[in-house]
Amino acid sequence: QIAHDESTVLSIHDQAIEVMRAQGLRMTIEEEQVALNLFPKAAGLARRIHDASPLNEKFKQLI
Helix, strand or coil: CHHHHHHHHHHHHHHHHHHHHHCCCCCCHHHHHHHHHHHHHHHHHHHHHHHCHHHHHHHHHHC
């Protein structure tokens, strides 16, 4: 599972970088590292919101 998740993230990461480059956007290595560090945090927050009923209901109301 972990190996699959890592390969999926890298694949999505590579696709996102290609889309950005096609639009003329460039990131430094430092900016790329910051962005990659945000992915697991955002995924963890989404999982906690999904798993917590009151938060999930409130989130659904907001979106």
